[in-house]
Amino acid sequence: MAESWSFLDTVEPNFRPLVVIELAKGTKEETIEWFTKRIVDKKANGGAQLLVKPLGTENGEENIYLVGASHLRLLLGAETVGLVKECSDNSMRTFTYSSRKTFKDFADDNHNFLTIAECQYIIKHELENLRAKDEKMIPGYPQAKLYPGKSIVRRLLTNGILVQIFPLHDREELKKLRHSWYGRVKVGYQPLDEIRCYFGETIALYFGFLEYFTFALIPMAVIGIPYYVFAWEDYDKYVMFATFNLLWSTVILEVWKRICAIMTYRWGTLLMKRQFEEPRPGFHGVLGINPITGKEEPVYSSIKRQIRIYLVSLPFVCLCLYFSLYVMMIYFDLEQWALDYHEANESTFSSLMLFVPSIIYAVVIEIMNRIYRYAAEFLTSWENHRLESSYQNHLILKVLVFNFLNCFASLFYIAFVLFDMKLLRQSLATLLITSQVINQFAESVFPYWLQKRHTKRMKKRMCSMKRDTDLSLVEQVNLEKEMGTYLGTFDDYLELFLQFGYVSLFSCVYPLAAVFAVLNNITEIYSDALKMCRVYKRPFAEPTANIGVWQLAFETMSVISVVTNCILIGMSPQVNALFPDSKMDLMLTVALVEHLLLAIKFIMAFVIPDKPRDIQIKLAKLEFESLEALKQQVRAPDMHNSQK
């Protein structure tokens, strides 16, 4: 085995480790040899043509390998994954090796042309596309079946031979990023471009959205404060506030699309063509022919999946929703009991007791959400979706519906069944603040504390053999491999989504919600940044052009909030006083206003273009150029034929 390493070492003396592969302890020698050979093998032989190096044999850890690649290999890989980079003439174009000279900042010795995140993404892509040739199984593991074209890494992962693959932190870069991100107390924007270079587009886009959303809430918060300070109770003011909120939320969601387009155009992902989607790792089925690619791969009947979705998942979700409503009713009983208690023996203790049911309920909701989340993941995985995107959509849908009901059902009940605006305001405040505190704690503070403790212990264990810089790499890898895995932006978006619900659904009752949301989001930016940089393993970059299904979720929420706010305003005594003789007229007016607002929302969403004009022109220009190129290709034989 040593020969292959020595050969590579002579070719590339300054091997730069980018990605870590951790195999299960006690993996058979022949498997390791075969796998590493496939990784370093030439493209022509079906290899990935990457560089690989064991981490260090001193303390006998033979199960961790570092993967890198030569500069040339990375550039060719950038072409394969279809990266889009800026040209010297400021236009964005798909990178190809042959046209490399036309790109901005390109030089043969400039190793910073590709960001580290891009390099790691390329290596991940190449590793995942390492496919079986004529092997029938993983050598040494007859139960791990292979067939031509099956991704080797995915098979190794599903069989537990491969524990994990993760990209290595770059300590220098991370330090710089930390400093400019949250290292100093400052007022200003996040360094989104640097975040994108280090963590990739998906995460940068989340932070971009978080920041944008926080700024967008500020007008609501500013308008909301005087309502609290002066205890304004005139509903004409509330109506103004609610109307502003509703139109504002439409505007901010539409404007976000434009800002998102500007960012992702600059990052190149707006133009990036998606590769053909492979089955997700967990997908299983009998071997058959894929009707699209014509290749052999597991197939699973779509009807079976539909049956599982509609006959098992759907009833289960409904049951959970029912259970959640049941818990809610218990909460109201508790609430009533606390109120009775307070009335019977009035004291500071009893008035504090008034808040207890809400706090308990908020905690229970959080727990239920988390349990349901596991069930939803299990069910969605059992539904056996072929594509990761379809899996994600079904999971997000399940989780969203449940979380929505859990968080808002009690508020709807209070508002539209009990008609108790005072209780609504109080519950809203308790729910909002409790959930924010719990989230901040559960997401960052607690894991950070765990991580700190763990690091200390690790350092203590290792300091005995601490010698030189090379060992520091071993130490780093060992530290990072034990860190938690960041599971994607789902939870972070979900939190924002629910917060948006608290702010917008009942905005005319509790204008202060926006203030809390803004305060929470400012700390959220810092705690999420801390989480990304210090608590979790570095995640692989994932190119993306927008926030996907979340845009739809936020838009749906803003439609629902039009309905709730109109009803709330219609129910207010002040508005009722305007229609003293006819409740009918009041209801008709409310319904009319609601439909009008909805119509305005839809028209606004339709009229405001999703992309700014200059981005539209740039995109049109690119499309025009590719059509022209196609025409030239077509015209060539045309000319030829017409000569004869």
Place this chain on the structure above:
Amino acid sequence: MAESWSFLDTVEPNFRPLVVIELAKGTKEETIEWFTKRIVDKKANGGAQLLVKPLGTENGEENIYLVGASHLRLLLGAETVGLVKECSDNSMRTFTYSSRKTFKDFADDNHNFLTIAECQYIIKHELENLRAKDEKMIPGYPQAKLYPGKSIVRRLLTNGILVQIFPLHDREELKKLRHSWYGRVKVGYQPLDEIRCYFGETIALYFGFLEYFTFALIPMAVIGIPYYVFAWEDYDKYVMFATFNLLWSTVILEVWKRICAIMTYRWGTLLMKRQFEEPRPGFHGVLGINPITGKEEPVYSSIKRQIRIYLVSLPFVCLCLYFSLYVMMIYFDLEQWALDYHEANESTFSSLMLFVPSIIYAVVIEIMNRIYRYAAEFLTSWENHRLESSYQNHLILKVLVFNFLNCFASLFYIAFVLFDMKLLRQSLATLLITSQVINQFAESVFPYWLQKRHTKRMKKRMCSMKRDTDLSLVEQVNLEKEMGTYLGTFDDYLELFLQFGYVSLFSCVYPLAAVFAVLNNITEIYSDALKMCRVYKRPFAEPTANIGVWQLAFETMSVISVVTNCILIGMSPQVNALFPDSKMDLMLTVALVEHLLLAIKFIMAFVIPDKPRDIQIKLAKLEFESLEALKQQVRAPDMHNSQK
């Protein structure tokens, strides 16, 4: 000039005329010579490489030319316009000349591989893409400026030198089509594929939609008949009918998208890539640089256009809407007067008089619609849109809003202000039937009669010199060039759209509307077919993949109809009787049901896939193949570089 014809005549002895070019009488000789030379010139010299022939010099008519093309030229043109044809393996692929052997039914001597409509579309495309090289003006017309890249045909058209270009009817084919379309009394589908071959996809899609829509209305009509026959007045039955209608209309609109995808996939237009859109002929501005193509062309400031739209067109449209409402109020005064008259002196005459205001109003509406249409066309043209599609969208929007208000405002007024269900039913019936009769008459019967008369006169004038088959062509061209021009499917769709409004907006009040709609549509199919085949000039085929903005318009109408029907049901005395003590409960229930129905509609629209699964798979397969081809292209240099 004779040399060039004689040269072509020897090359292609059986010249088949496809397209007619009519120049203005007295066009200068040098202009004709230059223009025809450009048409026949080689592609390499910037010509269109088509065949052209004067119609016939006997009676001195030098201003009409016939254009044709060799079979080879048409095949190359099919590649240029990006036609999609069926391969031998039943997949649809973009036609290229080099891969011609792989296409189904292709043979070098099979001149029916391309349909006549396709051949004519290719010739039109080639003529329109005949561009100025270094000419500064049209020879002989110094005021007709040219600049490099300007479409010559468009300049000739705007300067009135070119009167018209139209495709010639094929008498044999037309006879066959007429026979299978409406020539015999039969129950069954229209020959949509034949219509598509003869008239192109846009028109075939209209007839497809008309037929589909008629079939889709049949269930509504069938359910509606007993309501009329047994004079059912129980509102629980009406509620059932309305609910069925609302969900049904969502289903039919979603299913139409699928059927449309199946048809256009078969026709190849679903896969056809649109060419880059050129400025529409009427567009004017100072010469500048197009930021997308980088070419010189007229540019017009977008801000100026916005000002024209928002400061002139929008106020004008609002004024027209106001005027229309004013006319409506006059109608109600008339209606009241007729009622008073009827009550004062009751007689058959006075009861007939009751219908007079409605009929007058329907006629006035038709007239106002037509006048407004001209104003809208003028305004939209004055807004100076660069693209034909943008022009069309603005025009359609203007016309739709006005027509909607004109047709339905009185009904809304009767229903929701007067609360007079009897009058509503009567007005609905009168409006629906009157507008259908007027339309059928104005659209087909009257033009057909004019056409008939004109043909007779023409025949009389020509019979003196009737000699052989060649003269029959001259006769045909002379007849056809005088025929009216079919202005596109706009009016036909508009008529269907308004009909859909009559049927769905008040369906729970007048279930018989669907019956009238079905009856009208059956005759409409025949009268429209007659119109296409006998009244109008043959239109150029226009490839299209869907019904475009009309899908959106129909969907909007079906959303509005949910609202109106819910209110109507809520207002009915029977439903009111269910809530004897509380109007509030009634209103809340109605609002709840309405929102529920709207939610179901949106979920249904979201859940039903727009394309059937097999079409999805076929499209994915094609995309996969093109990605693979791209990868192969990419891998080639990759391999090469990795060897060194």
